[in-house]
Amino acid sequence: MRIWTSQEIGFYEDLMANGIAYCNKVSDFAKDNKFAYQWMAEQMKRRIGEPPLPEITLPVWAWYQYESKKKNKPPLSENAKTHPGQKEMMIEFDAPTENVLLSSFQLWHHPLNGWDLCVDKRTEKRIDEFFHADFNDKPADIQKLIVDSWDIIFDLNFRHKRLVTQHKKNRSIQATLWFIKKEWVISAVEY
Numbered sequence: 001m002r003i004w005t006s007q008e009i010g011f012y013e014d015l016m017a018n019g020i021a022y023c024n025k026v027s028d029f030a031k032d033n034k035f036a037y038q039w040m041a042e043q044m045k046r047r048i049g050e051p052p053l054p055e056i057t058l059p060v061w062a063w064y065q066y067e068s069k070k071k072n073k074p075p076l077s078e079n080a081k082t083h084p085g086q087k088e089m090m091i092e093f094d095a096p097t098e099n100v101l102l103s104s105f106q107l108w109h110h111p112l113n114g115w116d117l118c119v120d121k122r123t124e125k126r127i128d129e130f131f132h133a134d135f136n137d138k139p140a141d142i143q144k145l146i147v148d149s150w151d152i153i154f155d156l157n158f159r160h161k162r163l164v165t166q167h168k169k170n171r172s173i174q175a176t177l178w179f180i181k182k183e184w185v186i187s188a189v190e191y
Contacts, residue, residue, distance in 0.1 A: 003175045005062035012089040022179040023058040036111040051178040059176035076191045093184040105172035107153040117149040
């Protein structure tokens with residue numbers, strides 16, 4: 001499966017030196033959204049298996065499809081805007097399918113922000129009673145309903161008027177995996 005990841009140069013240097021690289025530090029963004037990232041790590045354990053090394057606790061994030069089937073490779077210019085002044089590497093690689101978990105990038109923002117993905121009107125009405133409360137301030141049963149609804153992000157054929165109308169043409173698909181191996185690398189570009 002051909003995918004792309006944008007990583008700090010140190011990640012790429014580790015990959016070339018050790019033959020394998022993985023994420024071993026939490027970004028500032030992930031610190032603020034720790035619950036969602038832990039949830040994704042648990043989904044990976046459930047769906048593609050445990051990390052092969054005990055020191056691997058965080059997913060490597062990558063793109064399978066940046067905008068559409070025709071525009072699957074992320075542009076360097078977009079990544080440069082996200083991390084101005086920071087040198088990074090865009091690594092293109094071919095990972096075995098069984099090592100990769102795909103999910104909807106647009107729908108990922110629901111777990112990231114603690115929002116529900118409920119399509120059942122009765123459940124949605126129950127959750128909406130606590131709409132203005134922060135996720136951590138909602139009752140445990142409501143939190144569970146919300147978290148249980150997030151599985152939809154893994155259904156790449158999912159369509160629902162309320163949830164994806166703004167993304168009809170563009171379908172960004174992210175990939176998460178535990179590590180990257182040197183022999184998988186196709187190309188790497190510094191930017």
